[in-house]
Amino acid sequence: MELHKTIALFFLLCYLISTTVVVASTGCFTSACSKDEPLIRFPFRLRNYQSLDCGYPGFNLFCDALNRTIIRLPGSPGEFTIEAINYSTQELWLNDRNNCLPQLLLNLNLSSSPFLGVYYQDFTLFNCSFDHTTLKLNPIGCLSGSNYTVYATSSMRGFDLLSKSDCKSIGTLPVPVQWPFFEQVVSSDLSGDILLTWDNPDCRICASRGGRCSLKRTAFNREIICENSRGIAFPRGARYAIIVGAGVPAMLFLIGLLCFISGRIRSCRRRAQPVLEFSSAVSPQPIVFTGLDGPTIESYPKTILGESRRLPKPDDNICPICLAEYQPKETLRTIPECLHCFHADCIDEWLRLNASCPVCRNSPMCVHGTV
Ligand SMILES: *[C@@H]1O[C@H](CO)[C@@H](O)[C@H](O)[C@H]1NC(C)=O
Numbered sequence: 058m059e060l061h062k063t064i065a066l067f068f069l070l071c072y073l074i075s076t077t078v079v080v081a082s083t084g085c086f087t088s089a090c091s092k093d094e095p096l097i098r099f100p101f102r103l104r105n106y107q108s109l110d111c112g113y114p115g116f117n118l119f120c121d122a123l124n125r126t127i128i129r130l131p132g133s134p135g136e137f138t139i140e141a142i143n144y145s146t147q148e149l150w151l152n153d154r155n156n157c158l159p160q161l162l163l164n165l166n167l168s169s170s171p172f173l174g175v176y177y178q179d180f181t182l183f184n185c186s187f188d189h190t191t192l193k194l195n196p197i198g199c200l201s202g203s204n205y206t207v208y209a210t211s212s213m214r215g216f217d218l219l220s221k222s223d224c225k226s227i228g229t230l231p232v233p234v235q236w237p238f239f240e241q242v243v244s245s246d247l248s249g250d251i252l253l254t255w256d257n258p259d260c261r262i263c264a265s266r267g268g269r270c271s272l273k274r275t276a277f278n279r280e281i282i283c284e285n286s287r288g289i290a291f292p293r294g295a296r297y298a299i300i301v302g303a304g305v306p307a308m309l310f311l312i313g314l315l316c317f318i319s320g321r322i323r324s325c326r327r328r329a330q331p332v333l334e335f336s337s338a339v340s341p342q343p344i345v346f347t348g349l350d351g352p353t354i355e356s357y358p359k360t361i362l363g364e365s366r367r368l369p370k371p372d373d374n375i376c377p378i379c380l381a382e383y384q385p386k387e388t389l390r391t392i393p394e395c396l397h398c399f400h401a402d403c404i405d406e407w408l409r410l411n412a413s414c415p416v417c418r419n420s421p422m423c424v425h426g427t428v
Pocket residue numbers: 090091122123124
């Protein structure tokens with residue numbers, strides 16, 4: 058009898074864990090074109106090394122014969138080498154595969170790519186009919202020919218100098234430079250890496266919490282999930298579902314299992330009264346969560362966080378349910394009994410299933426008389 062129950066419990070536990078922890082690690086490994094090249098992981102993907110699901114559309118890279126990491130940007134000709142990637146700041150340093158970055162900059166159009174510049178500085182290019190060595194300027198060698206020299210300048214002085222000389226303006230380019238220049242550059246050969254960033258997918262919050270984004274493909278769509286260091290994935294907003302779906306029942310089952318196995322220990326029964334009820338009704342009864350009704354939930358105060366991000370409890374700046382930091386303009390809801398506050402969409406879901414504060418277990422239902 059006791060053994061049967063134990064076996065039944067074991068299988069139920071396995072079933073619950075297998076059905077509720079649906080989001081598992083996607084099995085995408087960090088890769089690189091060589092040991093000196095940037096590490097490639099989501100949202101980037103190395104073609105031929107990482108599967109399609111490991112990257113985000115528009116972030117496909119490949120390795121060339123010299124083991125360099127190459128990206129093609131839609132809408133711009135040419136191929137760029139990836140010099141560095143900072144995944145936490147979402148910054149990307151690029152150069153030209155053929156060592157003539159100004160040539161690519163002349164035709165750079167990022168509007169159909171996922172990337173944009175962080176800082177831009179306007180450079181005007183001049184095509185001069187002779188080599189102005191006396192001007193002590195820095196020519197763009199790869200754009201210059203035997204009887205003409207090309208210069209780029211971002212300063213008034215350089216502009217004046219070159220327009221007064223026998224030079225023709227080719228055009229003015231917004232160059233995605235690496236830092237905001239407070240100083241204007243009289244002339245540059247524009248060979249330094251350009252700095253780009255991306256806004257979508259935005260994994261900066263995930264990265265700042267030590268997590269890593271990855272792509273989870275479901276039957277109908279794809280969603281970005283934030284994987285924690287143990288490799289278990291928690292999409293924002295689904296975290297509570299896992300707590301409710303797997304954590305609580307699994308814990309109850311485990312405690313119940315222990316209670317059953319050591320049936321003589323009475324203190325266990327006494328201390329864990331709900332567990333006992335739960336385990337004795339283990340076979341056919343589903344777990345019934347009694348949450349709050351919509352109007353009760355709506356009666357709890359809601360606030361839209363301002364730019365100053367001032368909270369009812371000043372040090373609680375992280376939502377305990379989804380573990381993300383509150384951002385300006387997000388809607389928060391406070392549980393009046395204990396003043397704990399949460400993202401409204403997170404706590405609303407929780408309260409529909411559970412009539413108590415997830416942090417302190419204060420039960421608003423007693424106060425409000427709902428079951
Ligand atoms: C590229 O990398 C492979 C393996 O890492 C190495 O065998 C090969 O020599 C490298 N090629 C160049 C051009 O560095």
